Amino acid sequence: MGVMCAMRVVGRVLLVVTATAAAVGTAADPGAWAATDAPRPGSAVPEADLSHHGHVSLSNGALTVRLQSENHGPSPLPDATVRLDFSVPLPPGQELPAACVQAGDRTVLCPTGRLRALQRGTGITLDLRTAGQPDEVAVRIGTAWNGGAIDDNPGNNEHRVLVLETGDRNAF
Numbered sequence: 001m002g003v004m005c006a007m008r009v010v011g012r013v014l015l016v017v018t019a020t021a022a023a024v025g026t027a028a029d030p031g032a033w034a035a036t037d038a039p040r041p042g043s044a045v046p047e048a049d050l051s052h053h054g055h056v057s058l059s060n061g062a063l064t065v066r067l068q069s070e071n072h073g074p075s076p077l078p079d080a081t082v083r084l085d086f087s088v089p090l091p092p093g094q095e096l097p098a099a100c101v102q103a104g105d106r107t108v109l110c111p112t113g114r115l116r117a118l119q120r121g122t123g124i125t126l127d128l129r130t131a132g133q134p135d136e137v138a139v140r141i142g143t144a145w146n147g148g149a150i151d152d153n154p155g156n157n158e159h160r161v162l163v164l165e166t167g168d169r170n171a172f
Contacts, residue, residue: 045148046148046150047152048071048073048076048117048147049071049151049152049153050071050072050077050112050143050156050157051069051070051072051153052067052069052070052082052141052157053156053172054066054067054171054172055169055170056139056161056169056170057163058130058136058165058166058167059166060133060165061129061130061132061134062128062129063090063126063127063129063130063163064125064126064127065084065124065125065128066124066125066126067124067141067172068121068122068123069112069120069121069157071116071119072117073117076114076116076117077112077115077149079111079114079147080111080112080146080147081109081110081112081144081146082109082124082142082143083107083108083109083141084107084108084109084110084140085106085139085142086106086107086108086130086137087106087137087139088132088134088137089105090105090106090128090130090131091131092105096108096110097110097124097125097126100124105131108126109144110124110126112124133165135164135165136162136165137163138160139160139163140158140160141159141161142157142158142159159172
């Protein structure tokens with residue numbers, strides 16, 4: 001019997017839940033699966049081409065990230081999690097969007113929310129501070145979790161951006 005794993009940000013806590021398919025729902029209890037768009041036991045694994053695009057800028061220690069996730073389909077995604085890794089530390093106590101969490105001194109995790117096939121998310125804006133005033137910051141943007149879907153085109157959801165301290169927008 002397979003094991004299901006789900007990640008969800010609640011407040012400022014990242015919850016990771018694992019359960020066997022029998023514990024989550026069975027063919028005799030299809031309602032347990034319908035609300036999440038997860039595959040029913042015995043069905044094929046969903047395919048969803050998740051992408052992340054946006055821009056990053058750095059000025060006087062202020063690091064701004066604006067990103068939007070999109071599901072190119074064919075299956076819907078009940079949720080996904082974007083991971084942003086920074087080459088410089090971020091001081092604790094950053095003001096983050098409600099569902100995002102700081103996971104260490106160089107990592108931020110944010111949920112995309114539900115993404116139907118061929119739909120863009122609402123977007124995420126992070127206004128962060130760096131420790132000190134670096135001349136440059138390398139940012140890695142990627143999918144930490146995609147709801148268990150197969151993504152045959154991961155190149156459009158994994159980016160590395162070198163941001164110089166100019167205030168200019170660096171697209172990804």
